[in-house]
Amino acid sequence: MTADELAPDRIMRLINGYWATGILGAAASHALFTHLEAGARDADQLAERAGISARGAQTLLDGLVSLGLVEVGDGGYRNTIEAATFLVEGKPTCLSSFAQLKLAHMGAVSTLPETVRVGGPLTDATVEVADNPHWEKLVQAIAAQSVPVATTAAELLRVAEAGEISILDVGGGSGIYSATWLSLNPAARATQLDWGPINAIARRLVAERGVGDRFTCVDGDFHTTDFGTAVHDIAVYSHIAHQEGPQDNIALLAKIRGALKPGGTLVICDFVVDDDRSGPPFALLFAAEMLLKSRQGTTWRQADYHAWLTKAGFDDISFHPTPSPATVILAR
Missing domain, CATH: 3.40.50.150 (Vaccinia Virus protein VP39)
Incomplete structure (x- = not known):
């Protein structure tokens, strides 16, 4: 493949990769995967069960479909087998709390350029x-x-x-x-x-x-x-x-x-x-x-x-x- 044939799609997805952390962390914060597993099938049902706006529920569903964690079919949304295994609350393998934790850590990554320059944490507090x-x-x-x-x-x-x-x-x-x-x-x-x-x-x-x-x-x-x-x-x-x-x-x-x-x-x-x-x-x-x-x-x-x-x-x-x-x- 020549340079002229290349498309920037993968680079754009990497540049905007923080949205994956944000969408997954927000979905986990509102237990969307758990509600989907319990039978919620659309944005309105998710919004009612999670106590969030219908617009917000639809936005998260769109993002989760893009990330390959939720799929569309049979007239509604459902967890992929991966999401059902690792993101539904109450399961021993559930990583939803970890997703929420990483959402809170996103700001720290912005210090990486300076951390790379000095070769370690910028303060003892880290x-x-x-x-x-x-x-x-x-x-x-x-x-x-x-x-x-x-x-x-x-x-x-x-x-x-x-x-x-x-x-x-x-x-x-x-x-x-x-x-x-x-x-x-x-x-x-x-x-x-x-x-x-x-x-x-x-x-x-x-x-x-x-x-x-x-x-x-x-x-x-x-x-x-x-x-x-x-x-x-x-x-x-x-x-x-x-x-x-x-x-x-x-x-x-x-x-x-x-x-x-x-x-x-x-x-x-x-x-x-x-x-x-x-x-x-x-x-x-x-x-x-x-x-x-x-x-x-x-x-x-x-x-x-x-x-x-x-x-x-x-x-x-x-x-x-x-x-x-x-x-x-x-x-x-």
């Missing part, structure tokens, strides 16, 4: 700390992302058949790994190490799953808190590596290695980049978020993880795809 009030929303909003990954890892490790095992979740956030795995294995016990305000959220969410009696939290900073020695069968390091620099990752992985029993397994979940940095697309994009929010973080290559794990004392390392943008890494 760096994540224990007492940041955003944890209450963020921890719950991102939990659904880990449901398919935790399930994949459980299948790889045969958690349901593992009997009396001890699980350590470093920086476990919502406790979704513990909740998922304890539900699969009634003989397992889990310990989460995270900041106190986050652990308080996790205790509540894990209790709601009915497995809180086998879930323990240790309040502290995982950089400085002791993990114990040879006490756990499985350790989880999920979405931590991308916010840390190489030396901190090596140090933390070595601490985890020491906390595992002989033959124990470390499970890493993160957005992992190909060694030649040609993909995957989401992992490459996510590096910009880390530039905005962390001092040293980025999305790391498979080769980086392999080198760090080897230095930390692991020698059986494997990479596994999941039904999400994240990769699972197993190390023994």
Whole structure:
């Protein structure tokens, strides 16, 4: 294709890409996908159920059709199977809260040109700390992302058949790994190490799953808190590596290695980049978020993880795809 044959359509869609975040976030804020799933078929019905204007409902429907999340047929609108799976409230995989969260973050992206120039966050306020009030929303909003990954890892490790095992979740956030795995294995016990305000959220969410009696939290900073020695069968390091620099990752992985029993397994979940940095697309994009929010973080290559794990004392390392943008890494 020559330059004369090119059309600017894709570039125009990228330039206006923030409208996708806006439309999806607004639709999630008014539970449009949930109302569609419950039987609303047109703008007037959606407007009545959601308590919004008919004009606004039609505008969102048009945008969602454009985004491929709602389809038109049989005289009305309906969710696509993708939207029905990931955007209907009440489902464990629902990402509607995350869509609303990202809508609130849109303004921060406008600082990216200056952030790129200086090589990191513009103020200390953007760096994540224990007492940041955003944890209450963020921890719950991102939990659904880990449901398919935790399930994949459980299948790889045969958690349901593992009997009396001890699980350590470093920086476990919502406790979704513990909740998922304890539900699969009634003989397992889990310990989460995270900041106190986050652990308080996790205790509540894990209790709601009915497995809180086998879930323990240790309040502290995982950089400085002791993990114990040879006490756990499985350790989880999920979405931590991308916010840390190489030396901190090596140090933390070595601490985890020491906390595992002989033959124990470390499970890493993160957005992992190909060694030649040609993909995957989401992992490459996510590096910009880390530039905005962390001092040293980025999305790391498979080769980086392999080198760090080897230095930390692991020698059986494997990479596994999941039904999400994240990769699972197993190390023994």
